[in-house]
Amino acid sequence: MGKEIKVCEFGVTFHTAHGPVSAVRDVNTVFREGEVTGLIGESGSGKSVLGMAILQLLPANARIEGSCLYGDTELTALSEKEMEQIRGNEIALIPQNPVESLNPVLRIGRQLTEAMTIHAPGKKAEAKQRYQDLMSRLGFSRPELVSRQYSFQLSGGMNQRMIAVLGLMNRPVWMIADEPTKGLDAILRRQVYEVLQEITMRDTRNMILITHDVALARKLSQKILVLYQGEILEQGTVADVLDHPAHPYTRGLIGSLPKNGMKPIGQPLKGREDITGGCVFYLRCPQATKRCRQEHPRESGLENGRKVRCFLYE
Amino acid sequence: MTASAFRPLSGYSEPMGIVKYMGKRLLTLIPVLLGITIVAFLLGTGAPGDPVEAILNRDGTQIVSPEEYEIVKERLGLNDPIPIQYIKWLRNAMTGELGQSFFTNKDIREQMAYRLPYTVRLALLGLGMTVVFGIGAGMVMAIYKDRWPDRILRTITTVMLSVPGFWIAILMILIFVEQLKWLPTSGLNGWKSYIMPGITVSVSTIGVCARLTRTSVLDELGRQYVTVASAKGMNARLVAIRHVLPNALIPITTFLGNYFAGILGGSTIAEVIFNIPGIGNYAIDAVKSRDYFVVQAYVLFTAMVYVVMTILIDLIYLAVNPKIRAGERVE
Numbered sequence: 231m232g233k234e235i236k237v238c239e240f241g242v243t244f245h246t247a248h249g250p251v252s253a254v255r256d257v258n259t260v261f262r263e264g265e266v267t268g269l270i271g272e273s274g275s276g277k278s279v280l281g282m283a284i285l286q287l288l289p290a291n292a293r294i295e296g297s298c299l300y301g302d303t304e305l306t307a308l309s310e311k312e313m314e315q316i317r318g319n320e321i322a323l324i325p326q327n328p329v330e331s332l333n334p335v336l337r338i339g340r341q342l343t344e345a346m347t348i349h350a351p352g353k354k355a356e357a358k359q360r361y362q363d364l365m366s367r368l369g370f371s372r373p374e375l376v377s378r379q380y381s382f383q384l385s386g387g388m389n390q391r392m393i394a395v396l397g398l399m400n401r402p403v404w405m406i407a408d409e410p411t412k413g414l415d416a417i418l419r420r421q422v423y424e425v426l427q428e429i430t431m432r433d434t435r436n437m438i439l440i441t442h443d444v445a446l447a448r449k450l451s452q453k454i455l456v457l458y459q460g461e462i463l464e465q466g467t468v469a470d471v472l473d474h475p476a477h478p479y480t481r482g483l484i485g486s487l488p489k490n491g492m493k494p495i496g497q498p499l500k501g502r503e504d505i506t507g508g509c510v511f512y513l514r515c516p517q518a519t520k521r522c523r524q525e526h527p528r529e530s531g532l533e534n535g536r537k538v539r540c541f542l543y544e
Numbered sequence: 545m546t547a548s549a550f551r552p553l554s555g556y557s558e559p560m561g562i563v564k565y566m567g568k569r570l571l572t573l574i575p576v577l578l579g580i581t582i583v584a585f586l587l588g589t590g591a592p593g594d595p596v597e598a599i600l601n602r603d604g605t606q607i608v609s610p611e612e613y614e615i616v617k618e619r620l621g622l623n624d625p626i627p628i629q630y631i632k633w634l635r636n637a638m639t640g641e642l643g644q645s646f647f648t649n650k651d652i653r654e655q656m657a658y659r660l661p662y663t664v665r666l667a668l669l670g671l672g673m674t675v676v677f678g679i680g681a682g683m684v685m686a687i688y689k690d691r692w693p694d695r696i697l698r699t700i701t702t703v704m705l706s707v708p709g710f711w712i713a714i715l716m717i718l719i720f721v722e723q724l725k726w727l728p729t730s731g732l733n734g735w736k737s738y739i740m741p742g743i744t745v746s747v748s749t750i751g752v753c754a755r756l757t758r759t760s761v762l763d764e765l766g767r768q769y770v771t772v773a774s775a776k777g778m779n780a781r782l783v784a785i786r787h788v789l790p791n792a793l794i795p796i797t798t799f800l801g802n803y804f805a806g807i808l809g810g811s812t813i814a815e816v817i818f819n820i821p822g823i824g825n826y827a828i829d830a831v832k833s834r835d836y837f838v839v840q841a842y843v844l845f846t847a848m849v850y851v852v853m854t855i856l857i858d859l860i861y862l863a864v865n866p867k868i869r870a871g872e873r874v875e
Contacts, residue, residue, distance in 0.1 A: 331769055332772070333773070334791065337866075345777075380870065
């Protein structure tokens with residue numbers, strides 16, 4: 231049975247004291263099996279919210295709209311109890327902020343064991359064997375010792391690998407890696423890349439990689455989704471999107487990379503007042519027309535399954 | 545917290561951390577203890593009223609001869625200079641010898657030993673009720689934040705922490721004793737006699753504890769490790785009990801320890817209203833009759849309780865907070 235993740239008209243709205251705030255809108259895509267899909271965008275673009283919405287791990291004031299099919303299962307229709315069976319077991323998470331992700335008052339071994347025993351009570355010994363194997367694979371020389379420590383006794387890099395161990399405990403079908411390189415220096419970024427590559431080669435190729443790190447996404451992914459202000463502006467294969475960006479935003483994003491000369495995307499252009507209803511990139515788009523201001527662009531299909539949300543490609 | 549980036553694995557030194565931590569704690573207690581004994585002693589000697597006069601002339605109608613006065617004063621050791629009196633008293637107190645009451649001539653240590661179980665029972669009941677209802681209500685409020693259970697409990701706890709214990713006591717007597725005749729008024733007739741005193745000593749603390757728990761749990765619920773625990777597939781209740789509560793309890797431990805020490809020495813109002821022969825009642829009687837050896841003993845006792853509780857809280861801290869165990873700097 232196919233276990234791809236297919237989202238349709240998917241969105242997330244936060245109901246705040248100042249009224250509803252739409253964080254993610256109208257997302258249509260398929261996360262195909264055997265593929266790493268890179269979700270890229272700047273901070274606040276909604277990429278983490280999209281990832282956490284698949285697992286339904288959002289704050290209480292968030293509402294999920296649209297459909298999210300996992301294989302034949304409609305995740306948005308599941309009860310909380312059924313969703314608990316999916317989390318960690320079928321779709322696992324490598325969270326951001328590794329140091330914050332582990333409970334400071336519980337020993338690491340217990341937190342790892344728990345990931346398995348929640349789904350399979352009584353499998354304590356298996357869980358221990360599993361995390362020791364995984365730790366050895368990810369470069370811990372003394373798993374037994376580390377498992378008796380607390381997260382604050384480990385270095386940032388060790389915690390980073392530890393949460394990868396945590397995600398892999400139940401041999402999940404899918405892995406969502408949320409901002410794995412956020413706030414890391416070059417050495418740790420390289421380590422994260424190696425860990426993720428190890429996972430895609432030996433554990434599961436089905437991965438959603440949420441990152442602002444375009445270089446990491448290029449190295450690991452086969453498909454790229456570009457998010458901006460809660461909408462997917464462009465999606466397609468890595469070669470198409472990153473080497474021949476179609477959407478003006480993607481072009482700007484690629485052009486702003488250090489190796490491409492760090493040309494910034496312009497600030498909101500003069501004479502363009504804040505509008506709602508038009509294209510989300512209208513304010514900063516160098517190629518915007520009058521139409522972009524009034525009309526919301528739909529996704530246009532190009533060759534190779536590529537989709538771009540821009541009137542230039544209608 | 546200052547997490548150094550790389551910690552060598554050999555730095556796994558919990559026992560050393562514990563020894564260092566407790567050593568520091570115990571050292572700071574020495575001056576505290578000395579200070580307490582001095583204050584307790586001076587409170588007795590400095591209090592208005594002449595104990596010799598009080599013993600010989602209880603009702604104020606007797607004429608005391610100077611010879612009689614001198615004999616009693618000598619017997620009480622009041623002719624010595626105050627520092628000598630203090631050192632004698634301290635030496636006796638250290639061996640547990642607290643002297644005799646001026647009036648009843650009963651041994652103070654025996655009296656306290658007889659009365660202590662009543663006070664301890666009341667204090668334990670108060671603590672138990674605070675833990676169960678305070679922490680319980682706080683958890684419910686945090687989990688149902690801004691929904692109706694939270695709103696109702698918020699109102700109730702505000703009322704609880706605002707009304708004084710003696711008022712609740714009188715209200716309860718009116719309702720449960722006078723009107724409904726469910727409970728005995730005063731004195732001790734089995735466990736039923738402890739219900740109203742227990743509520744009296746714990747009602748406002750339950751309110752404070754519930755508020756504290758709510759805040760503490762809400763702080764923790766926003767932390768990333770909670771999301772990660774949920775991402776494992778754990779249900780919300782288990783996440784709350786296994787992951788959130790152990791963290792949220794750290795600040796609550798201190799509060800509960802201080803409260804327990806407080807009612808061990810300070811359940812006086814409840815003891816007097818419900819006529820329970822505990823330590824507090826003893827102290828009130830002694831104050832009324834200027835029985836200052838008893839007052840000194842009482843002050844010393846309550847202070848010692850605080851000191852012992854402080855050590856106990858520290859030990860509990862060691863159990864609940866691994867950062868201290870590992871010798872880590874804690875903010």
